Amino acid sequence: MAERHVLGLSGGKDSAALAVYMRQTHPELDIDYFFTDTGEELPEVYEFLGRLEGYLGKPILRLNPRRDFKFWLKEYNNYLPSAQTRWCTRMLKLKPFEQWVTPMLKSGDKVTSYVAIRADEDYREGYSSKQYNLLIKLPFREAGIDKAGVMDILESSGVGYPSYYEWRSRSGCTFCFFQQKIEWVRLKERHPDDFDAAKALEKDALEHGSPFTWSKGESLSELEQPERISEIKAEYEARSARLRKRIPSNPLRPTKESPEDIDDVYGDDEGGGSCLICHK
Template sequence: MVEHHVLGISGGKDSAALAVYMRLNHPELDLKYFFTDTGKELPEVYDFLGSLEGFLGKEILRLNPQRDFDFWLREYNNFLPSPRSRWCTRQLKLTPFRNWIKPWLEAGDKVHSYVAIRSDENHREGYDSGHRNLTVHLPFREAGIDHSGVMELLEGAGVGLPKYYEWRSRSGCTFCFFQQKIEWVRLKQQHPERFEEAKQYEKTALEHGSPFTWSDRESLADLEQPERIEAIERDFERRKEKSSSRGRVNPLRQGVELPAGVEMEEVFGESTACVICQK
């Protein structure tokens, strides 16, 4: 029986840190690193994948869906994906992964999937198809590695954080509907052309009767108004101050300038986004 060892890279810090950890601690494993590409990723994601490949000394395989985001948007009657209908995760992330490992499972091979769920994320689980030959491993949970441990791994390896953490807290698609409103504001500031593309998708969706907008109960056209941006930025600053006063910000990093995206994660808490997208 052939055994395959696979590790999905989302473009985010946790999965990158797991790749570093496995490279350092389990060099005996012939790990296959993969990235499921929606075609709507931020340019910073691709830059970060290249840096990570340099450390790993190994290519990160790109799994491309057979049909792109625009195809599936039409299939779903131009209804945008949302927390209640995560068709983007199913069609652009999970299906390419399933199709990739399917021949191995059908041949009777064993597949070991390594997922970057930390020891401080007891509420999360990795994707499991239920197939008897697919085993999901959670090395961080087993080794007691938490958020601080992830940061130390990336810094120690010289990989660092993706550049989008300078303004955003999560990886995945440019249009991730789990983004906070402040992150939509930052997208407009950092990648105005991507924001305009998101607005056009939203306009088309609303014209076709979609009940969802990208941001909860607010269109991007309304969100981008100057007075609304000012209000969103004020609200975020208030949340940061409240988070700090309650001691939510890690005291071990007091006095250390954090990337804005990491600050957002600490202010708003963990996302409920699928681990294959965000981690």
């Protein structure tokens, strides 16, 4: 029997900040850092993980699913994943973690998994353990660390933010269905090959009867039309302007505007409610 400590990284800011925080506050713990790689991640995610490895001074284990996205798409009758049916998270994120940790648990090891749920996220719950020797800990919630605290951790450590935050509000696959429409537009502008690959997957799925498109209410072929792109950009700017007027300024903690804040612009109707394990 052994005592193991594991911390999953999504490629996002919160889990990265938690890894930095644990290294700073609990250097005595030998933590295994892991990233569940779907093979469909943004290139910026891999760059950020490399930067984080440099700070942590140890490699981040890549957990790869035994079957890729296209395999599971066929298994699910070519139905695209959606907010209602999140089979991608289940098969490409949770399953690989369970396959990795199960041998430890069966051998009687005590495994503590650290999850990056912040103190200002009372509405979120972590991975629900069904094993008596798999313990889930929420260090940020216990220490009262909120979103501003996460920003301070990343900036003061020199790790900084993932570069995709320049244009996208969360990590995850290139074709994550929780993307907002403005983010699909930016994906087309920054990674046109990835946009085209997502469009091809969507076209094939629709031809096989999938009731879902990647973006709510329209296909990517419709979304990428020049007049539609102009409309999406104009709508985004108008909603962003309204949001800025509602946010009180705090001279003691100036707010840095970033695409991450468009979570607040759109809410749950478009892009909100993303999977915890994918974007934290």
